[in-house]
Amino acid sequence: MSTIIYPFAKHQRFDTPSWVKNAVLYEVNIRQYTREGTINAFRPHLSRLKSMGVDILWLMPIYPIGKERRKGTLGSYYSVADYTQVNPEFGTMEDLLALVDEAHSNGMYVILDWVANHTSRDNRWTKEHPSWYEWDYDKNEILTPWDWTDTAKLNYSSKEMKKAMIDSLLFWLKEAHIDGFRFDMAMLVPDDFWYEALNALHQVKSDIFLLAESEGENFHRLGFTATYGWNIHHMMVDMAHGSKNAWDLVSRIKDEAIEYPVDAVRMRFTSNHDEDSHQGSASERFGSSLYGASVLSFVLPGIPLIYSGEETENKRRLSFFDKDEIIWYYKPMETHYRELSSLRHTLGALQDGDLFTIDSTSSSPLLLSLKRKSSDSTVIALFNFSSQDIWTKFYDDDFCGEYSQFGSSEVAHLNSGCDFYLRPWGYFLYYKKNK
Numbered sequence: 001m002s003t004i005i006y007p008f009a010k011h012q013r014f015d016t017p018s019w020v021k022n023a024v025l026y027e028v029n030i031r032q033y034t035r036e037g038t039i040n041a042f043r044p045h046l047s048r049l050k051s052m053g054v055d056i057l058w059l060m061p062i063y064p065i066g067k068e069r070r071k072g073t074l075g076s077y078y079s080v081a082d083y084t085q086v087n088p089e090f091g092t093m094e095d096l097l098a099l100v101d102e103a104h105s106n107g108m109y110v111i112l113d114w115v116a117n118h119t120s121r122d123n124r125w126t127k128e129h130p131s132w133y134e135w136d137y138d139k140n141e142i143l144t145p146w147d148w149t150d151t152a153k154l155n156y157s158s159k160e161m162k163k164a165m166i167d168s169l170l171f172w173l174k175e176a177h178i179d180g181f182r183f184d185m186a187m188l189v190p191d192d193f194w195y196e197a198l199n200a201l202h203q204v205k206s207d208i209f210l211l212a213e214s215e216g217e218n219f220h221r222l223g224f225t226a227t228y229g230w231n232i233h234h235m236m237v238d239m240a241h242g243s244k245n246a247w248d249l250v251s252r253i254k255d256e257a258i259e260y261p262v263d264a265v266r267m268r269f270t271s272n273h274d275e276d277s278h279q280g281s282a283s284e285r286f287g288s289s290l291y292g293a294s295v296l297s298f299v300l301p302g303i304p305l306i307y308s309g310e311e312t313e314n315k316r317r318l319s320f321f322d323k324d325e326i327i328w329y330y331k332p333m334e335t336h337y338r339e340l341s342s343l344r345h346t347l348g349a350l351q352d353g354d355l356f357t358i359d360s361t362s363s364s365p366l367l368l369s370l371k372r373k374s375s376d377s378t379v380i381a382l383f384n385f386s387s388q389d390i391w392t393k394f395y396d397d398d399f400c401g402e403y404s405q406f407g408s409s410e411v412a413h414l415n416s417g418c419d420f421y422l423r424p425w426g427y428f429l430y431y432k433k434n435k
Contacts, residue, residue: 011221012199016263017207019109020225020303022351023055024341027272029308030060030090031074032318032326039091039099046099050106052334053341054306056209057103058182060273061113062086062096066120069150072321077113078184079120079150083168093176100176111180111209112172116165117188118151125164126152132161145188156190166197173204180209180225187214191222198223211267217260226265226303232256233269236296239385240289245365246385250357253300257355266302270294271310277320283313291336292383292427295406298340299370299381299429301355306337339406347431348374358382358399360420362392367422371398373434380414380430384422393417403430 026049034041039062049057064082065075074089086093100110119125125132126142134143134153143153154161172178181201186194201208202223212224219227235252238244256266269275270293271282279285286293290313298304309318309326311334318324344350353374360369366386372379378398384390395416405412406429414430422428 012195012223013221013261014198014202014206014223014225016225016265017209019055019207020209020265022345023109023303024053024344025056025058025267025303025305026054027058027305027307028060029273029318029326030062031077032324033308035325037089037323037325039086039095043099043102046102046106046108050108052311052338053345054108056109056111056179058111058211058305059113061115061184062090064088066122066150068121071150072319074322076148076150076321078115078118079148080115081120081123083119083165084171097176100178104177109179109209111182111211112176112178113184114169114181115184116154116193117185118145118148118153120150121152123152125161129158129161129164131155132158132164156193162193162196165193166200169197169201170204173201173208179205179207180211182211182213183224184213186212186219186224187216191218194219194222194224217264220261220264226267229256229266229268229300229302232266232300233275236270236289236293237285240286240293242386246368246383247365249368253355266300267305268297268300268302269305269307270297271307272305273307273318273320276307276314276317278317281314281317282307282310283315284317288387288425289385291333292385292425294333294336295340295381295427295429296368296383298344298350299372299379301352301372304340304344311337336407343379343406343429343431347379347433348376349379349431350377353377353379358394358396360392360394362390364388364390364392366390367392369394371396373398375434377431377433381427382420382422382429383427384425387424389424390422392420392422394420401432403432405430 031037061077063080064085064087066079066081086096103110134155136143145153210224211226212219215230235244235249311331313332349372353372356371358369358371367390368383370381399414399416403412412430
């Protein structure tokens with residue numbers, strides 16, 4: 001008889017869907033997007049988002065929200081009362097299907113947000129299948145994870161519960177023809193479930209997009225397409241506040257290249273629903289470096305994310321549990337994101353190009369100088385993450401010749417070894433097609 005003392009996780013790898021290679025991801029907060037807060041009220045924005053270069057719509061949870069111990073007046077999206085229904089506050093199943101159909105007809109893709117770690121406390125499973133949950137026997141009630149008092153922790157030792165969860169996932173693939181999922185708090189769910197669930201999803205849709213809200217190379221080996229780039233995101237925020245610098249970021253980028261499989265997709269972002277509601281809006285967190293940080297999120301290898309309202313340079317965080325409509329009359333960053341998306345769509349360097357640092361005479365840790373290069377194009381990105389002026393010289397064979405300049409219609413003539421100036425918090429993005 002033998003006993004396993006160190007079980008290694010099973011590994012499985014799936015090809016990244018071809019449509020993800022140059023895609024731009026957009027997180028949709030249905031509740032706050034419009035005054036009505038419905039799926040149908042959101043639909044007219046599809047054409048605008050398409051023109052902005054958005055390819056994938058990530059819908060925050062669209063399921064009914066629990067009422068027991070509800071937080072705020074409207075509750076948390078992530079307190080799911082029924083995995084196979086549409087929240088009537090947002091509309092009907094027919095409304096969702098119409099949205100998916102319209103997105104597909106516009107060449108866009110739709111993924112749903114999925115909560116596998118817990119349900120609401122009044123989900124029907126709590127009454128029909130109490131053994132599907134973990135219990136707090138001191139209180140004689142289903143366990144509440146952390147301070148998520150409106151939720152009930154699922155028990156992944158139950159084979160029946162795992163099957164029901166997978167069946168619910170497959171329901172949306174088969175009935176709503178969605179293109180993938182974003183999995184909330186993926187690190188809280190056992191690997192063996194992900195191995196089984198992701199395999200089942202791929203059996204139905206081979207080119208599915210699967211995003212794990214987690215970091216770690218093991219999630220890619222379990223079959224996820226993409227993971228969160230939290231470490232680099234938080235480092236970018238720290239750089240905006242002066243507690244980290246460009247050298248720290250380059251070191252982390254190098255470590256990531258070693259730690260992760262070469263085809264692992266990392267999600268890059270300046271905001272999302274968690275960061276915005278709990279840590280502050282992108283404008284609050286990044287301040288004067290916001291535009292540079294958003295450019296960097298498109299330059300780094302991975303898939304860039306735009307969160308609802310970032311086009312407006314939203315200076316206030318959105319409420320998480322109550323109505324808090326996005327104000328759309330002023331969208332100063334919409335053209336900014338449109339131009340960035342266009343470059344991602346057309347330049348191979350921003351899709352799968354190698355990433356390099358560029359040598360300069362500046363020994364300042366405040367200067368970030370990067371180059372991405374593929375067979376078809378070259379991109380040079382320079383950032384001053386400080387309130388100081390930076391004068392330097394760059395020495396690189398590619399720092400020569402004529403380049404288009406992001407945000408300008410003028411042609412830039414770069415010369416290796418010439419003096420170069422970056423204003424405080426300034427950046428330059430140069431690009432050209434290789435002959």
